[in-house]
Amino acid sequence: MNYGGIEAGGTKFICAVSDESLEIIAKKSIETTNPKDTLKKVFDFFEPYKLVALGIGSFGPIEINKNSELYGSLTSTPKKGWENFKLLSAIKKEIDVPIHLTTDVNAAAYGEWKHGSAKGLESCIYLTIGTGIGAGAIVNGEILSGFGHPEMGHIGIKKHKKDKFNGNCPYHSDCFEGMASGPAIEKRYGKKGYELADKKEVWQIEADYIAQALINYSLILRPERIILGGGVMKQKQLFPLIKNRFRELMNDYLSVPDLDTYIVPPILEDNAGIVGCLQLAVEYK
Ligand code: ADP
Ligand code: ZN
Numbered sequence: 209m210n211y212g213g214i215e216a217g218g219t220k221f222i223c224a225v226s227d228e229s230l231e232i233i234a235k236k237s238i239e240t241t242n243p244k245d246t247l248k249k250v251f252d253f254f255e256p257y258k259l260v261a262l263g264i265g266s267f268g269p270i271e272i273n274k275n276s277e278l279y280g281s282l283t284s285t286p287k288k289g290w291e292n293f294k295l296l297s298a299i300k301k302e303i304d305v306p307i308h309l310t311t312d313v314n315a316a317a318y319g320e321w322k323h324g325s326a327k328g329l330e331s332c333i334y335l336t337i338g339t340g341i342g343a344g345a346i347v348n349g350e351i352l353s354g355f356g357h358p359e360m361g362h363i364g365i366k367k368h369k370k371d372k373f374n375g376n377c378p379y380h381s382d383c384f385e386g387m388a389s390g391p392a393i394e395k396r397y398g399k400k401g402y403e404l405a406d407k408k409e410v411w412q413i414e415a416d417y418i419a420q421a422l423i424n425y426s427l428i429l430r431p432e433r434i435i436l437g438g439g440v441m442k443q444k445q446l447f448p449l450i451k452n453r454f455r456e457l458m459n460d461y462l463s464v465p466d467l468d469t470y471i472v473p474p475i476l477e478d479n480a481g482i483v484g485c486l487q488l489a490v491e492y493k
Contacts, residue, residue, distance in 0.1 A: 211493070212259045212303070213485030214250065215312060216266040216295065218287045218339060221246055223253045226486045230323070233257070235482075242289045243298065251302045261306045263488030265315025265481050266295060268342075272310055272357055280309055286378065308492040310344075311357045312336075312481055316474070317344030318351060319484030320435050324475035329432040333425055334480065335360065337418065338438035341385040345429060352429075361385040365420045368413045371396075388417040390440050401440055414440070415449030422450070422471065423457050426464055433465070437474040447471065 210233065215222040217240060224235040234257070238249045269285060271278040280296025296309050310318070317326075317334035326332035326346065335343040341361030345352040352358060362383045373396040377386030386392060393401045397410065404410045422434055436450070451467040464470050474480045 209260045210257045211486055211489040212254055212257070212262040212305075213482050213489055214262065214264045214266075214299075215315065215481040215485055216240075216264060217312060217481075218267045218285075221250055222482050223250055224482050224486060225254070225257045225259070226490075228490055230483060230486050230490070240287075243293050243295075247298055247302075250299075254303060259303060259305050259489075261308070261489040261493035262299070262303055263315065263485035263490075263492070264296070264299070264307060264309045265312040265485045265488075266309065268311050268357065269359065270295065270309075270311060270357075272314075272353065273355065306493050308488040310351060310488065311342070313342040314344035314351045314353075314357060315482075315484035315488065316437065316480035317346055317435075317484070318487055319476055319480040319482070320474050321346045322487050323483055324480060325435045325472050326433045331429070331431045332433040332435060333360075333429065333431045334435045334437065334474070335421070335425075336438035337388065337436065337440040338390055341389050341438075343425070345425075345431065347429065347431075360421070360425065361389075363421060363424055365417055368416050370409065371413050384417060384421050388414055388421075388440075390438075393440065401443065405443060405445075411443060411446055411449055414443075415446055415453050418446070418450050419453035419457055422454055426458075426462060430462075430464075433469070434471050435474050435480075436471065437477075437480060441473065444473075447473070 210225050213224045221238040225233045236253045269283045271281050281294045282290050320326050333345045343360035365384050375382030375386030376392050376395050377383045
């Protein structure tokens, strides 16, 4: 039996077909342009396969509350052409199978929880630091959700005293995402993150912001593990800097797991999202 997964991102849609054990049968990356052209390519990809169910992890913000009239619609996304787009109904029209929809980071958290760095635990957070910052959380073995999905990238943080940058979030300027996303780094220094690899201060400031966020998540959710993914986290020197700053800021207040097992990279690397989507398809068929 074939299961489908779509990791719908602002730069690319990753589509995959697998069997029940998540063995990948086919996979394709499709550039995100406008909804019509992008989805046409998505449907062409799935056309030869008879799917039993489909799991979607989408960029957002997207309404994932099934009780909402807007369920399945992208809402205030800054991605041009996609604002208010009814993603779920557009896909359902062409691929009429049970569809489980969640956010891209929820799907990645689910993938890492079932098959990656948080396997066997009851709780974890998956945080991506890339073009944007977002997180999904597993709490008591379920994806955390309430009125809508969490938006852990837009929390307030204290500005580093050596930082002159005022942030680039269109809604809050200097929220966590506004100060620490890939584009924030690029705007602050006029260079891409990977071009700044040997600039110590860049990563000290970055680690301070990430550590502050992790302190907040730890205080609010007490997860067993926090997984850090996304393009910016390819700078592996961030991990020890984040752990040191986390230790300083926590100042022995809370006990958390040993930091080397608490703050970790995703085992599934860039596949966390698509694995999560396929897993959701298999489970929620
Ligand atoms: P997206 O968030 O769009 O899904 P990524 O997670 O790859 O994609 O994040 C892209 C962002 O991460 C860009 O701002 C890019 O400059 C930054 N980035 C990608 N690779 C690196 C790297 N090796 N070092 C630092 N920053 C990086
Ligand atoms: Zn913000």
